Amino acid sequence: MTHEKAPVLTPDLSRLLNALGLIAVGAVLLVAFYDQFVGGELPCPLCILQRAGFVGVGVGLALNLKFGPRPSHYALAILSAMAGGAVAARQVLLHIVPGTGTFGAPFLGLHFYSWALLLFIVIIAGCALLLLFDRQFEPAPRLYKLGGLGLFAFALIALLALGNGVSTVLECGGGLCPDDPVGYQLLEGAVPAPTP
Template identity: 45%
Template structure:
């Protein structure tokens, strides 16, 4: 019983951190005007899939299949971030976007996805006992609601940036907003 409460708490904490990271990326996009490139969007999609796995655990109870969703999301995100690292590894390449503590966000993304994979692996080691969802408090409910809200905001933002076509490699404006402005 104690382990399931700790696991439930860890799932809540992980979802809160993922929500904060997605929110931070979204704020950087809106405030600093740095539109995400296609690889950045893939990393966000991977992070959303990881968050979805934790959200499913909180909503429907701890299940290995939910961790499977999170693990697959981690693999997608790690692959996208590694691809972006390899694109900018050449000497003299300034990289894409600014650096935080000496590393670009896609490098931090790769480190985060590897840590998530390790954490999910550790969580999978816990024996499956009572898989019914725990009673949710306000903090858990707010965390779940915040995650859904930031996912929807990212979806709308991506549609405004790319429309229903392939996103530009180096986006400089919101494609759909520009189209709306040109009509009026």
């Protein structure tokens, strides 16, 4: 009688999966930036919070790359996805009633906030699935040297997090972000008058 080995998720394989996940999160943020700068659709306050959720997921995955996989890093990614998913669900519910309008143009049949909700659910499920494999946590925590794919993923998410921060400050100035943004307040030099 032969015993088949259970699938093993080694720390190195876990780090590879985290790098690929980080690149996927980066791709989501790149699409959002493309729509913002090429499509001319500025993110609304709820959209900005969803982007922050993706950045938080990216931070959790990046910590797994740099310091090795840890349950606390997955927890950060899951909590960020839960927060981003709650904001995305709120926006879906705001626009689900016929006649209430939508925000932004659809992408492959769904609006970005609907895609965000689906992606946050996938992220939560993916991180929870990875938590089932204990062997990835066996070695003592250590600092990993990033190279190749890991370095690319790490740099991508760092640049996109910085870009989102700068973009938000330019759009919202020093105050609240407008509900329906039409320009960058800091670049225009004046804060638009509040709508009645």
